[in-house]
Structures are given as C-alpha cells and as structure tokens.
Amino acid sequence: MFRSALVRSSASAKQSLLRRSFSSGSVPERKVAILGAAGGIGQPLALLMKLNPLVSSLSLYDIANTPGVAADVGHINTRSQVVGYMGDDNLAKALEGADLVIIPAGVPRKPGMTRDDLFNINAGIVKNLCSAIAKYCPHALVNMISNPVNSTVPIAAEIFKKAGMYDEKKLFGVTTLDVVRAKTFYAGKANVPVAEVNVPVIGGHAGVTILPLFSQATPQANLSGDVLTALTKRTQDGGTEVVEAKAGKGSATLSMAYAGALFADACLKGLNGVPDVVECSYVQSTITELPFFASKVRLGKNGVEEVLDLGQLSDFEKEGLEALKPELKSSIEKGVKFANQ
Numbered sequence: 519m520f521r522s523a524l525v526r527s528s529a530s531a532k533q534s535l536l537r538r539s540f541s542s543g544s545v546p547e548r549k550v551a552i553l554g555a556a557g558g559i560g561q562p563l564a565l566l567m568k569l570n571p572l573v574s575s576l577s578l579y580d581i582a583n584t585p586g587v588a589a590d591v592g593h594i595n596t597r598s599q600v601v602g603y604m605g606d607d608n609l610a611k612a613l614e615g616a617d618l619v620i621i622p623a624g625v626p627r628k629p630g631m632t633r634d635d636l637f638n639i640n641a642g643i644v645k646n647l648c649s650a651i652a653k654y655c656p657h658a659l660v661n662m663i664s665n666p667v668n669s670t671v672p673i674a675a676e677i678f679k680k681a682g683m684y685d686e687k688k689l690f691g692v693t694t695l696d697v698v699r700a701k702t703f704y705a706g707k708a709n710v711p712v713a714e715v716n717v718p719v720i721g722g723h724a725g726v727t728i729l730p731l732f733s734q735a736t737p738q739a740n741l742s743g744d745v746l747t748a749l750t751k752r753t754q755d756g757g758t759e760v761v762e763a764k765a766g767k768g769s770a771t772l773s774m775a776y777a778g779a780l781f782a783d784a785c786l787k788g789l790n791g792v793p794d795v796v797e798c799s800y801v802q803s804t805i806t807e808l809p810f811f812a813s814k815v816r817l818g819k820n821g822v823e824e825v826l827d828l829g830q831l832s833d834f835e836k837e838g839l840e841a842l843k844p845e846l847k848s849s850i851e852k853g854v855k856f857a858n859q
C-alpha cells in the first residue's frame with residue numbers, strides 16, 4: 519500500500535517535472551524514423567514511440583502500408599507529429615533530420631530456420647537503407663533490429679565507412695530482447711520481483727553467441743548449476759521458442775517492440791544528456807578480440823560514451839565466452855565481405 523503510494527507520488531513528481539520541462543522548452547525536438555514501420559515489429563514499435571514524450575516527430579517508413587499505420591497511430595493525443603512515407607521515392611524525406619533511426623525492416627524466421635538463413639534477403643535490405651541513412655541523416659544514431667544482427671551491424675558499419683561518415687559511437691545492434699528475456703526467466707526461477715532484476719547479456723544475438731551473465735544478476739539468488747545452465751539455454755533459445763510457438767507466422771514482434779522502445783528511449787535520454795544511462799548493445803568494441811561485441815554500454819550525447827568491461831565471469835560463463843567467439847567472428851566476417859563485394 520505504502521510502496522504503491524510512493525511509486526504513484528514519484529511518478530506524478532516525474533510527470534510534473536516533465537510538464538515543466540516542456541513548458542520551459544527544455545525537452546529538445548527529436549525526430550525518430552522507423553524503417554519497416556508497417557511490419558510485425560514496426561507497428562507496435564510505432565505505437566510505443568508515439569507514447570514516448572521525448573519524441574517530437576515520428577517518421578514511419580515502409581515499402582507498403584505506411585499511410586494506414588501513420589493515420590492510425592497519428593490520432594493518439596501525445597506530443598509527436600506522425601508522418602507515413604511509402605516506397606523508395608519517399609525514403610529521403612523519411613530520414614531527413616532524424617536523430618534516431620530504428621531498423622526492423624526485413625524478413626523474419628520460420629520454424630527450422632536460423633537467423634543466418636535470413637542473410638540473403640535482409641543483408642541487401644539493410645545495405646540499401648544504410649546507404650540512404652549515410653546520405654540523408656549521417657549524424658543519426660542507428661538502432662539495428664533486422665536479423666542476423668551479428669552480420670547486419672558490420673554491414674551497416676562498412677556501408678557507412680564507404681560513405682565516409684562512419685562514427686562507431688552511433689551504430690547499435692539491438693540486443694535488448696535478450697536482456698528482457700533473461701530478466702523474465704531469472705525472476706521466475708529466483709522468485710524475486712521482475713521489476714528489480716538486472717542481468718547483463720553479452721556476445722551477439724543468435725544462439726550460443728547470446729551469453730547472459732547470471733553470475734552478475736541482481737538481486738542475487740543462490741541458484742544451482744543445473745538451473746543456471748537451463749536459464750542460459752532458454753535465453754539463448756528464446757527467439758526460437760517464439761518462432762516455434764508462432765508456427766510459421768513469424769518471430770517475436772510484441773516483446774521485440776517493447777525491447778526496441780526501451781532501447782530507443784535509452785538512446786534519446788543519452789542524446790538529451792541524462793547521466794548514467796547504461797544498456798547492453800552490440801557495438802564496435804575492443805573489450806575482446808572481436809571487432810563487434812555486445813556488452814554494457816554507457817549512452818550519452820554522442821551515442822556510445824563508454825563500452826564497459828565484462829566484469830567477473832563464472833567458469834561456466836568463461837567457457838561460454840570462448841565457445842561463442844568462432845561463430846560471432848564468422849558472422850562478422852560474412853557481413854563485412856558482403857558489404858564490400
């Protein structure tokens with residue numbers, strides 16, 4: 519009772535602070551573009567970004583169906599102005615002036631497929647979209663959702679390098695869904711309130727390259743080795759669990775939209791100068807020998823402020839880290855090769 523009253527009063531204090539900031543004009547204008555906005559992820563992500571008071575302009579781009587999505591979401595009485603853009607000819611307008619571009623464009627998995635099986639189609643989509651970003655909003659932060667993330671992020675980096683505007687601080691592979699899953703599964707086993715749980719997830723975003731660090735989870739719980747192994751496997755196979763449950767109708771969309779909106783919000787807070795915004799993300803990195811790696815990242819006015827080191831790993835996690843490196847390395851090399859051919 520007391521706790522919920524406290525939560526309510528701190529929430530209303532935050533809201534009135536936000537209202538004061540708006541009226542004093544101190545919440546900056548921010549344009550967010552979603553590429554693939556009419557898709558399974560794109561639509562709920564558009565909804566969630568429309569609810570975000572940090573967004574002043576929401577640009578919804580897809581090759582089809584964006585007018586309907588934009589008209590629908592645009593009726594919601596929140597801060598941002600929504601515009602839908604459809605087709606290649608309108609991509610420039612969709613991107614111009616964007617502070618943040620979120621990319622969930624591309625095909626999803628069906629049962630029996632790996633994320634790498636999406637490479638042939640999605641690599642080309644990402645390449646084209648990133649060429650347009652380089653041209654029309656070279657200073658925007660880019661949140662890459664399209665799979666295989668382990669390769670699409672290196673593709674984006676190469677395209678940006680070729681265009682002469684690559685800034686490694688501004689390119690992010692979105693791995694937030696792995697963190698969201700790890701938190702949910704851990705809270706269930708540790709029997710702790712999920713809202714209080716934190717679990718870093720490192721490596722990449724496919725199978726064994728996803729490595730949750732349950733030894734660093736908070737609140738701490740005394741879970742057996744078998745339970746930790748099962749939790750790790752469930753987190754690594756979380757995407758496949760959804761793909762199989764959807765039985766041919768795609769992969770995670772609603773939980774991904776939630777995760778994508780969380781990460782985008784963290785990026786916007788960083789851009790706006792909010793201190794101590796830390797999230798896991800797959801970024802250019804030197805904390806292992808791999809050129810791209812997911813770990814905790816401090817976000818700031820320029821994007822990545824600091825890639826945090828991995829901290830103490832258990833022996834099980836150290837083994838997992840060594841085991842993921844060959845697959846992650848080859849996915850990165852595949853992306854680099856594709857972008858340069």
Ligand SMILES: NC(=O)c1ccc[n+]([C@@H]2O[C@H](COP(=O)([O-])OP(=O)(O)OC[C@H]3O[C@@H](n4cnc5c(N)ncnc54)[C@H](O)[C@@H]3O)[C@@H](O)[C@H]2O)c1
Nearest residue numbers: 554556557558559580581622623624625626663664665774
């Ligand atoms: N990073 C993650 O954690 C994560 C989680 C879930 C899904 N995904 C990936 O996100 C992608 C999208 O998944 P979905 O379920 O939304 O798929 P979807 O098929 O429902 O939607 C994809 C959308 O992309 C659009 N699109 C295709 N080519 C385009 C282009 N050139 N420009 C703009 N839009 C284009 C399509 O028209 C469609 O509306 C997939 O690659 C999926 O594997 C990633």
Ligand SMILES: O=C(O)C[C@H](O)C(=O)O
Nearest residue numbers: 627665756757758769770
């Ligand atoms: O599993 C997929 O193909 C989609 C996504 O990467 C996920 O983790 O849900």
